[in-house]
Amino acid sequence: MSLTGNLEKQIRRHIIGQSLDFYAVTPPGMASQCARELAALPEPIEVEGVETGGVNFHGRLTALYQANLRVRTASRFLLRLARFKATNFRQLTKQCGAVPWAWHLPPGVVPACKVTARQSRLYHSQAIAEHVGKAITAYWRAQEALPMETPAQTLYLRLDHDLVTLSLDSSGDHLYRRGLKTHGGQAPLRENLAAAILGLAGYDPAHPLLDPMCGAGTFALEAALWAKGIPPGSYRSFAFMHWPCFRPKQWQYIKIKANNELKRLPKPSIYAADLDEEACHRLAACVARHQLDDAVVVRQGDFFDLTPPPGEAGHPPSTGLIVLNPPYGLRLAPGDRLEAFYRRLGRKLAADFIGWQVALIVPNPRLIGTQPYPTRSIPLRHGGLAVSLLIGRVGH
Numbered sequence: 001m002s003l004t005g006n007l008e009k010q011i012r013r014h015i016i017g018q019s020l021d022f023y024a025v026t027p028p029g030m031a032s033q034c035a036r037e038l039a040a041l042p043e044p045i046e047v048e049g050v051e052t053g054g055v056n057f058h059g060r061l062t063a064l065y066q067a068n069l070r071v072r073t074a075s076r077f078l079l080r081l082a083r084f085k086a087t088n089f090r091q092l093t094k095q096c097g098a099v100p101w102a103w104h105l106p107p108g109v110v111p112a113c114k115v116t117a118r119q120s121r122l123y124h125s126q127a128i129a130e131h132v133g134k135a136i137t138a139y140w141r142a143q144e145a146l147p148m149e150t151p152a153q154t155l156y157l158r159l160d161h162d163l164v165t166l167s168l169d170s171s172g173d174h175l176y177r178r179g180l181k182t183h184g185g186q187a188p189l190r191e192n193l194a195a196a197i198l199g200l201a202g203y204d205p206a207h208p209l210l211d212p213m214c215g216a217g218t219f220a221l222e223a224a225l226w227a228k229g230i231p232p233g234s235y236r237s238f239a240f241m242h243w244p245c246f247r248p249k250q251w252q253y254i255k256i257k258a259n260n261e262l263k264r265l266p267k268p269s270i271y272a273a274d275l276d277e278e279a280c281h282r283l284a285a286c287v288a289r290h291q292l293d294d295a296v297v298v299r300q301g302d303f304f305d306l307t308p309p310p311g312e313a314g315h316p317p318s319t320g321l322i323v324l325n326p327p328y329g330l331r332l333a334p335g336d337r338l339e340a341f342y343r344r345l346g347r348k349l350a351a352d353f354i355g356w357q358v359a360l361i362v363p364n365p366r367l368i369g370t371q372p373y374p375t376r377s378i379p380l381r382h383g384g385l386a387v388s389l390l391i392g393r394v395g396h
């Protein structure tokens, strides 16, 4: 089936130029930050509500494109398609068959279906997904299009008290996959979580940032994109680029406008270091490959030997933000040695980093009191673990 003139008209009338409902999925507790980023997009949006795991908002299709391109803290963006009640499979199939899939998906595409169900009469995720798949297959057959299962498009189905919400994923790969870092590391952070931590800690590109246990360099790379004004989605593609409403010229225009905002920095103010020489080489290569060397310097070294970077000629070193993601307990040493490590780290900060803002990830609540400067603790999830982020300023 080709995109007929009639379908084209329907897409223009019902999708392009309309205010649509979207949902930003975020790491738990990061939704407020994401809502602030959405409000700062160069495209009007209206935030309807902020939940623990995401943000409901409205806007035009181009706002969804901008959000995927520019928002640093989100995990993915969904387009809301339909909401209806279904207490049995017959109702589910009928309602799913009534969605105008041709407005949203390339001809014949039967998306993967991810289901979450709570407090509902329909609860068997796999059976629900199968019925949705069959309803979409029947829809395409009726349109004389050849149905084909395409995991590159994903439908999210949420059932709550028998109320079904159907949403189409616009992002594709998880948004933490920036397409920038091709090297791995020891327990690397997800990029959107690293960006959220930088935001919570008050990162300001006008002041130095130290990532002295950088591993794969997630903090340093995120900060570099931020400091240079590079949108985090610049290096990747998105699921919405295959939608029938997608207009490549409009997307090119959005990307060119974003490119015009890029900055060349007079000198780097992001310092990444690690004990592991190999990790430093890999990060330095990534920095060079993406021309981020005006933002980031990478050095091999021990955090316990580190001193603040020098200030401008004749001035004392300026203060800034130090982000620390030490190795996790499992890899360090069991029991007391872990606590001793965090206490030593606190003493080092108190001795050499007076006036610096600190963001420190601790893998265990019993380590929260180890720092000799006042901190506030924020619960986070990283790699399936509950961890805490300690934020504080090293006092005199």
Ligand SMILES: C[S@@+](CC[C@H](N)C(=O)[O-])C[C@H]1O[C@@H](n2cnc3c(N)ncnc32)[C@H](O)[C@@H]1O
Pocket (backbone or CB within 6 Å): 185, 186, 187, 188, 189, 190, 212, 213, 214, 215, 216, 217, 218, 219, 273, 274, 275, 276, 279, 301, 302, 303, 304, 325, 326, 327, 328
């Ligand atoms: C959990 S990983 C950091 C992951 C990193 N945030 C990322 O996203 O890839 C911890 C890192 O701390 C480094 N490390 C451990 N002790 C160190 C020390 N005394 N000085 C510098 N780096 C150290 C390890 O080599 C490891 O790369």
